[in-house]
Amino acid sequence: MLFKVEMSVQLPSDMPAAVADEIKLREKRYAQELQTQGKWRHLWRVAGKYANVSIFDVDSNSELHEILSALPLFPYMEMHIEALCRHPSSIYDDDK
Amino acid sequence: MLFKVEMSVQLPSDMPAAVADEIKLREKRYAQELQTQGKWRHLWRVAGKYANVSIFDVDSNSELHEILSALPLFPYMEMHIEALCRHPSSIYDDDK
Amino acid sequence: MLFKVEMSVQLPSDMPAAVADEIKLREKRYAQELQTQGKWRHLWRVAGKYANVSIFDVDSNSELHEILSALPLFPYMEMHIEALCRHPSSIYDDDK
Amino acid sequence: MLFKVEMSVQLPSDMPAAVADEIKLREKRYAQELQTQGKWRHLWRVAGKYANVSIFDVDSNSELHEILSALPLFPYMEMHIEALCRHPSSIYDDDK
Amino acid sequence: MLFKVEMSVQLPSDMPAAVADEIKLREKRYAQELQTQGKWRHLWRVAGKYANVSIFDVDSNSELHEILSALPLFPYMEMHIEALCRHPSSIYDDDK
Amino acid sequence: MLFKVEMSVQLPSDMPAAVADEIKLREKRYAQELQTQGKWRHLWRVAGKYANVSIFDVDSNSELHEILSALPLFPYMEMHIEALCRHPSSIYDDDK
Amino acid sequence: MLFKVEMSVQLPSDMPAAVADEIKLREKRYAQELQTQGKWRHLWRVAGKYANVSIFDVDSNSELHEILSALPLFPYMEMHIEALCRHPSSIYDDDK
Amino acid sequence: MLFKVEMSVQLPSDMPAAVADEIKLREKRYAQELQTQGKWRHLWRVAGKYANVSIFDVDSNSELHEILSALPLFPYMEMHIEALCRHPSSIYDDDK
Amino acid sequence: MLFKVEMSVQLPSDMPAAVADEIKLREKRYAQELQTQGKWRHLWRVAGKYANVSIFDVDSNSELHEILSALPLFPYMEMHIEALCRHPSSIYDDDK
Amino acid sequence: MLFKVEMSVQLPSDMPAAVADEIKLREKRYAQELQTQGKWRHLWRVAGKYANVSIFDVDSNSELHEILSALPLFPYMEMHIEALCRHPSSIYDDDK
Numbered sequence: 029m030l031f032k033v034e035m036s037v038q039l040p041s042d043m044p045a046a047v048a049d050e051i052k053l054r055e056k057r058y059a060q061e062l063q064t065q066g067k068w069r070h071l072w073r074v075a076g077k078y079a080n081v082s083i084f085d086v087d088s089n090s091e092l093h094e095i096l097s098a099l100p101l102f103p104y105m106e107m108h109i110e111a112l113c114r115h116p117s118s119i120y121d122d123d124k
Numbered sequence: 125m126l127f128k129v130e131m132s133v134q135l136p137s138d139m140p141a142a143v144a145d146e147i148k149l150r151e152k153r154y155a156q157e158l159q160t161q162g163k164w165r166h167l168w169r170v171a172g173k174y175a176n177v178s179i180f181d182v183d184s185n186s187e188l189h190e191i192l193s194a195l196p197l198f199p200y201m202e203m204h205i206e207a208l209c210r211h212p213s214s215i216y217d218d219d220k
Numbered sequence: 221m222l223f224k225v226e227m228s229v230q231l232p233s234d235m236p237a238a239v240a241d242e243i244k245l246r247e248k249r250y251a252q253e254l255q256t257q258g259k260w261r262h263l264w265r266v267a268g269k270y271a272n273v274s275i276f277d278v279d280s281n282s283e284l285h286e287i288l289s290a291l292p293l294f295p296y297m298e299m300h301i302e303a304l305c306r307h308p309s310s311i312y313d314d315d316k
Numbered sequence: 317m318l319f320k321v322e323m324s325v326q327l328p329s330d331m332p333a334a335v336a337d338e339i340k341l342r343e344k345r346y347a348q349e350l351q352t353q354g355k356w357r358h359l360w361r362v363a364g365k366y367a368n369v370s371i372f373d374v375d376s377n378s379e380l381h382e383i384l385s386a387l388p389l390f391p392y393m394e395m396h397i398e399a400l401c402r403h404p405s406s407i408y409d410d411d412k
Numbered sequence: 413m414l415f416k417v418e419m420s421v422q423l424p425s426d427m428p429a430a431v432a433d434e435i436k437l438r439e440k441r442y443a444q445e446l447q448t449q450g451k452w453r454h455l456w457r458v459a460g461k462y463a464n465v466s467i468f469d470v471d472s473n474s475e476l477h478e479i480l481s482a483l484p485l486f487p488y489m490e491m492h493i494e495a496l497c498r499h500p501s502s503i504y505d506d507d508k
Numbered sequence: 509m510l511f512k513v514e515m516s517v518q519l520p521s522d523m524p525a526a527v528a529d530e531i532k533l534r535e536k537r538y539a540q541e542l543q544t545q546g547k548w549r550h551l552w553r554v555a556g557k558y559a560n561v562s563i564f565d566v567d568s569n570s571e572l573h574e575i576l577s578a579l580p581l582f583p584y585m586e587m588h589i590e591a592l593c594r595h596p597s598s599i600y601d602d603d604k
Numbered sequence: 605m606l607f608k609v610e611m612s613v614q615l616p617s618d619m620p621a622a623v624a625d626e627i628k629l630r631e632k633r634y635a636q637e638l639q640t641q642g643k644w645r646h647l648w649r650v651a652g653k654y655a656n657v658s659i660f661d662v663d664s665n666s667e668l669h670e671i672l673s674a675l676p677l678f679p680y681m682e683m684h685i686e687a688l689c690r691h692p693s694s695i696y697d698d699d700k
Numbered sequence: 701m702l703f704k705v706e707m708s709v710q711l712p713s714d715m716p717a718a719v720a721d722e723i724k725l726r727e728k729r730y731a732q733e734l735q736t737q738g739k740w741r742h743l744w745r746v747a748g749k750y751a752n753v754s755i756f757d758v759d760s761n762s763e764l765h766e767i768l769s770a771l772p773l774f775p776y777m778e779m780h781i782e783a784l785c786r787h788p789s790s791i792y793d794d795d796k
Numbered sequence: 797m798l799f800k801v802e803m804s805v806q807l808p809s810d811m812p813a814a815v816a817d818e819i820k821l822r823e824k825r826y827a828q829e830l831q832t833q834g835k836w837r838h839l840w841r842v843a844g845k846y847a848n849v850s851i852f853d854v855d856s857n858s859e860l861h862e863i864l865s866a867l868p869l870f871p872y873m874e875m876h877i878e879a880l881c882r883h884p885s886s887i888y889d890d891d892k
Numbered sequence: 893m894l895f896k897v898e899m900s901v902q903l904p905s906d907m908p909a910a911v912a913d914e915i916k917l918r919e920k921r922y923a924q925e926l927q928t929q930g931k932w933r934h935l936w937r938v939a940g941k942y943a944n945v946s947i948f949d950v951d952s953n954s955e956l957h958e959i960l961s962a963l964p965l966f967p968y969m970e971m972h973i974e975a976l977c978r979h980p981s982s983i984y985d986d987d988k
Binding site for chain 2: 807809810841843844845846
């Protein structure tokens with residue numbers, strides 16, 4: 029089941045760079061682990077913004093929440109989430 | 125080059141059904157032709173809305189405009205468009 | 221899997237009353253059928269508005285879309301949809 | 317009498333974790349006590365957000381205010397509140 | 413129990429004047445009847461707009477809905493509704 | 509002359525409780541003094557929010573500003589102000 | 605007493621030109637009459653829009669409403685109104 | 701050439717009073733100097749808010765920017781700016 | 797003097813194609829005439845929308861209004877206008 | 893390929909002036925370097941705001957992101973980005 033998740037990140041301006049880098053590193057590992065599992069199906073950068081557009085493939089709303097709320101950057105994120113489903117005009121078999 | 129395009133459709137309430145169906149048919153053929161060409165890379169329905177989330181793969185802004193403005197439903201659409209690019213945490217080779 | 225769906229209805233001002241009543245009748249039957257099946261789990265009226273707050277219990281995003289897009293009033297509705305899941309502080313067993 | 321209350325939580329980024337955890341613990345106990353009393357009738361997590369959708373069953377607006385303003389997380393919450401009532405198409409006896 | 417209700421009216425531009433006047437007449441009678449009953453406790457005009465700010469005193473959300481949805485101008489109104497209760501600094505006995 | 513004033517309060521999260529309480533005490537005295545004078549004609553709490561809906565009865569815009577800008581909580585308030593006047597359907601003599 | 609009133613005009617697209625011109629003519633006469641009386645103290649066009657920024661000098665909210673609601677273009681206007689008063693840094697005697 | 705400029709001021713809550721007063725003093729002197737020069741043509745307080753509505757009379761956009769960006773309170777201001785011009789219904793000779 | 801003007805066009809859905817084409821033709825001629833004069837300095841299409849971003853070079857606000865309000869598509873346009881001036885970091889001599 | 897980028901800057905109020913000046917200096921050098929390369933094609937100041945309207949000429953979305961995210965002021969900027977393309981009514985050869 030697919031969800032579009034748009035994440036916009038706003039780190040506190042007084043956060044030390046080292047702290048920020050450490051969180052970002054954990055975020056990257058976590059994101060790549062989920063992509064390897066096929067959960068985080070697409071991950072694109074929005075050009076010109078500290079934001080991404082992602083497509084998640086999960087089995088339930090609960091799984092979506094577990095995944096997103098465990099993002100190291102979660103406390104600094106604004107999320108916009110939409111449930112997706114197959115479009116009648118889609119020719120792609122795996123775009124469930 | 126990827127663009128996220130969210131299309132929300134609002135047909136005039138007094139449009140005869142036959143007219144609407146004819147436009148939708150042309151829209152479907154046009155969309156499937158573009159998917160076959162690889163231009164319309166992803167097409168998902170937003171669950172519960174007459175709207176879609178799409179990812180286009182084009183060579184330029186101009187090509188994006190030509191494609192979108194030729195959509196039969198274009199006059200009845202509200203578009204939200206964002207330029208995408210490769211995310212540093214993406215593991216997908218083809219998610220340029 | 222639960223979804224909160226808020227539906228706000230705006231019928232065209234020039235729609236004949238008989239046409240409106242007929243659509244509303246079909247809407248009521250459809251809503252009651254889905255409630256009987258357990259799909260439309262909660263249906264409340266927003267006091268003072270031609271709008272409702274509903275909780276749907278479905279197996280997938282696709283099923284949610286099929287149900288909502290088949291609402292007779294769907295073309296006249298503005299939808300606000302959020303995916304829900306179990307809250308860690310909830311004591312209710314069936315509030316999945 | 318039912319009210320839909322959507323709570324979105326934003327803790328100050330410089331709040332020590334211990335302080336936050338202590339408030340959350342009190343929040344959980346308070347929420348579960350109210351659910352036991354039947355006041356807090358439904359409590360769902362919004363998937364992907366530090367937010368919930370809740371349905372309260374109270375005897376008056378005043379009681380609603382007393383309950384909500386006593387939430388330990390109240391100072392850090394943005395609330396969206398709508399008064400609900402029975403929908404003419406509802407088949408549920410207890411969805412007053 | 414008090415509710416603040418802000419009503420903004422937008423009549424269709426092609427509605428014949430006679431039709432509009434007839435609806436407004438019914439609206440006035442209905443509003444004055446409710447004021448006489450004490451339900452419609454305050455009714456003020458927003459200076460410069462076809463809108464009002466009203467305070468309703470009702471026994472339940474359901475009663476609020478019955479009253480508002482029976483307004484002859486209801487189909488042409490945009491409503492903004494907030495539940496009110498006694499303010500700790502209020503010195504007025506009857507401002508429940 | 510009546511004005512509807514909606515005040516929403518947001519105190520800085522790092523303000524010491526004692527400082528906040530002292531300001532609130534002054535606010536309460538000030539509000540009750542104005543009610544006694546008949547200037548602050550109605551004061552209601554918005555259920556579930558640190559906000560109020562108030563009706564002021566003043567002789568001029570200047571007087572309204574003097575009263576509001578002298579509120580101890582003024583620096584921490586977001587105001588929404590609308591000028592009111594008598595509604596043609598009002599039956600209340602004193603709802604000028 | 606001064607009020608800033610911003611008026612944005614949107615005429616129905618199917619209104620015959622003659623009808624529109626007739627209303628505009630009445631509007632112009634009415635506006636010039638009020639300016640002569642000193643009620644409509646300033647009237648500026650917003651560059652590039654069918655909108656104006658005006659300053660009214662009236663004795664009460666009621667008078668403001670009477671003046672604005674009698675504008676021939678009133679049914680086709682969106683109004684944004686703010687009560688003004690003397691600024692402590694103003695050096696102008698008559699900018700009450 | 702006239703511009704409407706609406707300035708809303710939000711000082712940091714932790715700014716010492718003495719610092720704030722000093723800035724405000726410089727702001728007042730600057731504003732009165734510009735009024736004397738005829739640049740700052742109107743300056744009104746928005747009743748109930750730390751905000752003003754101003755009309756500037758400048759020779760160019762650049763001059764407008766120089767004037768506004770030199771306001772001592774500029775870093776703490778939110779600006780809403782609209783270019784104005786003579787209204788065809790204006791009877792005032794000097795309301796260019 | 798430069799102004800950024802963003803124009804978004806929404807033609808009535810029931811406007812006959814011939815009428816629309818005739819207006820668009822006049823619009824094109826008018827736009828090209830102004831570009832030739834150097835008034836309409838830049839004209840870009842927003843990719844994917846019936847909208848443009850334009851830069852006008854005019855001598856006054858009034859001239860800007862005369863130019864924009866004479867656009868054949870003006871009644872069907874939503875405008876967003878900002879006054880521009882030279883940026884301190886600009887190296888372009890003619891980007892006044 | 894052209895993009896319109898609107899940048900609005902909000903520096904933390906507690907940032908020491910020296911730190912701010914140093915960042916602004918690097919920003920200016922970076923901006924002028926990009927203008928020299930022809931990447932930053934237009935840079936205008938929005939009159940009255942710490943904001944600019946810019947036109948970038950880049951070969952891809954990725955290049956746009958690299959350029960913008962390397963702006964020294966990037967962490968303190970709010971960006972609004974739109975992809976542009978040639979307008980059918982444009983007479984300028986180089987306004988691709």
